[in-house]
Amino acid sequence: MSPFPELEAALAQRLAQTVDEPGRSPAAVAVVLVTDPDAVLLIRRAEREDDRWSGHMAFPGGRWSPSDPDLVATARRETLEEVGVDLSDAQLLGALDDITPRTPSLPPVSVRPFVFYLAQRQPLALNHEVAGALYAPLLYLREPGVYRPFEYTTADRKVFLPGYHLSEGLVWGMTERILTPLLGLIGESAGQSGARAKE
Numbered sequence: 001m002s003p004f005p006e007l008e009a010a011l012a013q014r015l016a017q018t019v020d021e022p023g024r025s026p027a028a029v030a031v032v033l034v035t036d037p038d039a040v041l042l043i044r045r046a047e048r049e050d051d052r053w054s055g056h057m058a059f060p061g062g063r064w065s066p067s068d069p070d071l072v073a074t075a076r077r078e079t080l081e082e083v084g085v086d087l088s089d090a091q092l093l094g095a096l097d098d099i100t101p102r103t104p105s106l107p108p109v110s111v112r113p114f115v116f117y118l119a120q121r122q123p124l125a126l127n128h129e130v131a132g133a134l135y136a137p138l139l140y141l142r143e144p145g146v147y148r149p150f151e152y153t154t155a156d157r158k159v160f161l162p163g164y165h166l167s168e169g170l171v172w173g174m175t176e177r178i179l180t181p182l183l184g185l186i187g188e189s190a191g192q193s194g195a196r197a198k199e
Helices: 005-013 071-083 173-186 193-198
Strands: 025-034 039-045 061-063 091-095 109-117 130-137 147-153 158-166 169-171
Touching (some): 005 091, 005 173, 025 071, 039 071, 061 071, 071 109, 169 173
Parallel strands (some): 025 109
Antiparallel strands (some): 025 039
16 A cells, blocks of 8 residues: 555546547656655656647656557656656556646647656656656645646636646646646645654
């Protein structure tokens, strides 16, 4: 059993909603949880002209390749390639609901988030696709004011969207749509394992 029993139980009891639509490319991300203190691995994508999510905060991941036996393999492969973290021995806790872009101008992908527990933190070795990475403490993500709306300007209007305001960057969009339900499933005690270990 992982140190995240509420999350583990919730993922075991629910059936993740999947999206399998013609024309959508399958992709996967790895939601990597660690302890001491409880944290989640986030990356900041490198600035690239050919990347519609250029510079965004995200989870490691990418599109399925024909060499991948399944989407879990995609998440593991992309995480190793992007940040040098080997998930082959990590505990797979389950999958969250598939998400798709809400903006028609974005690439038609369907992203499946897989939640892993990594018993020991690994050093991060970033490739050219990643400008930065961190293990973001769950307690910090829950601090007042970190999760708040921000103003986003489109071609014809301004809207307010939810996001996590970190010094490393703003977590919003599809990544926020994964992170917020995840924190809800983990429960209010998230972030306490490091403190418990020191008691």
